Amino acid sequence: MPSRVALYDLRMPVPAPSSDARAVVTGASQGIGEALATELAARGHNLIITARREEVLNNLAAGLTDKYGVDVEVRPVDLVDPSQRAKLADELASRNISVLCANAGNATLGPVAELDPAGERALVQLNAAGVHDLVLAVLPRMIEGKAGGILISGSAAGNSPIPHNATYASTKAFLNTFSESLRGELRSSGVHVTLLAPGPVRTGMLESVDSSAATKLVPNYLWVSAEYAAKVSLDALGRNKMRVVPGVPAKAMSVANQYLPRGIVAPMVGRVYKKLGGG
Numbered sequence: 288m289p290s291r292v293a294l295y296d297l298r299m300p301v302p303a304p305s306s307d308a309r310a311v312v313t314g315a316s317q318g319i320g321e322a323l324a325t326e327l328a329a330r331g332h333n334l335i336i337t338a339r340r341e342e343v344l345n346n347l348a349a350g351l352t353d354k355y356g357v358d359v360e361v362r363p364v365d366l367v368d369p370s371q372r373a374k375l376a377d378e379l380a381s382r383n384i385s386v387l388c389a390n391a392g393n394a395t396l397g398p399v400a401e402l403d404p405a406g407e408r409a410l411v412q413l414n415a416a417g418v419h420d421l422v423l424a425v426l427p428r429m430i431e432g433k434a435g436g437i438l439i440s441g442s443a444a445g446n447s448p449i450p451h452n453a454t455y456a457s458t459k460a461f462l463n464t465f466s467e468s469l470r471g472e473l474r475s476s477g478v479h480v481t482l483l484a485p486g487p488v489r490t491g492m493l494e495s496v497d498s499s500a501a502t503k504l505v506p507n508y509l510w511v512s513a514e515y516a517a518k519v520s521l522d523a524l525g526r527n528k529m530r531v532v533p534g535v536p537a538k539a540m541s542v543a544n545q546y547l548p549r550g551i552v553a554p555m556v557g558r559v560y561k562k563l564g565g566g
């Protein structure tokens with residue numbers, strides 16, 4: 288007699304690896320994206336990996352093929368650029384995509400009025416449009432095939448206002464809401480949608496952060512590794528969980544944001560992010 292979990296999985300499958308299907312990972316050249324690509328390869332998925340640095344992607348692809356025997360296609364793409372983004376979206380719309388990990392993202396720290404306006408606009412393109420366009424591209428075929436998995440890298444930072452991190456927090460609020468809304472629309476479609484909303488994960492993204500301030504605020508043992516975040520995210524996607532929140536700080540932030548008024552949360556987290564920016 289199959290267990291309840293097994294029955295649930297049969298009703299709403301994330302496609303098993305197959306030779307013609309591809310799992311796509313954006314931002315695969317380092318950090319969480321690299322870990323997602325590695326975990327998917329270890330689970331037997333053929334891949335399309337993308338980021339800007341082609342050589343880094345080629346090395347990763349060769350290593351994954353060597354170790355796990357999977358096909359890995361490399362697409363060097365700057366997702367800030369609408370024309371490069373459209374080209375990738377067109378390709379994904381025409382391919383058999385089983386899993387999309389829309390993960391590429393970046394962050395800025397500091398008062399928005401003092402940051403480079405072009406950089407802030409680019410952040411919106413990458414973090415918001417770079418995810419939205421690719422999700423829209425893969426949706427029709429996934430829905431038609433009644434199967435697929437979409438993992439969106441939002442953030443615990445998208446749960447509240449964050450002075451000194453305004454554009455990043457806003458783009459992540461967009462992703463958090465988009466992911467969970469989309470999941471509601473696709474409830475009985477066979478397509479899984481899971482939001483990854485982590486707190487601090489040790490990756491290159493935190494290079495701009497004042498590391499002594501970061502370690503003072505979040506002690507070393509509370510940081511999550513990219514490999515752990517990737518594993519629990521793909522497990523959660525398999526179970527069609529609405530949101531996966533790896534790590535104690537992220538869980539604490541989520542609970543605080545649920546119960547505290549935004550007017551109280553904003554200045555509190557603003558002070559923290561000011562310190563992270565070296566202020």
Ligand SMILES: NC(=O)c1ccc[n+]([C@@H]2O[C@H](COP(=O)([O-])OP(=O)(O)OC[C@H]3O[C@@H](n4cnc5c(N)ncnc54)[C@H](OP(=O)(O)O)[C@@H]3O)[C@@H](O)[C@H]2O)c1
Binds near residue numbers: 364444484493
């Ligand atoms: N690390 C954390 O603490 C944390 C917490 C919450 C949420 N997240 C989210 O998780 C995701 C991954 O974060 P991470 O920490 O792994 O970041 P990361 O180490 O900085 O990696 C970012 C990835 O995005 C790619 N990328 C950056 N700009 C790009 C562009 N213009 N076009 C295409 N690709 C681009 C980078 O590759 P190239 O440089 O080769 O282009 C890299 O592969 C992000 O969306 C981030 O917001 C991270």
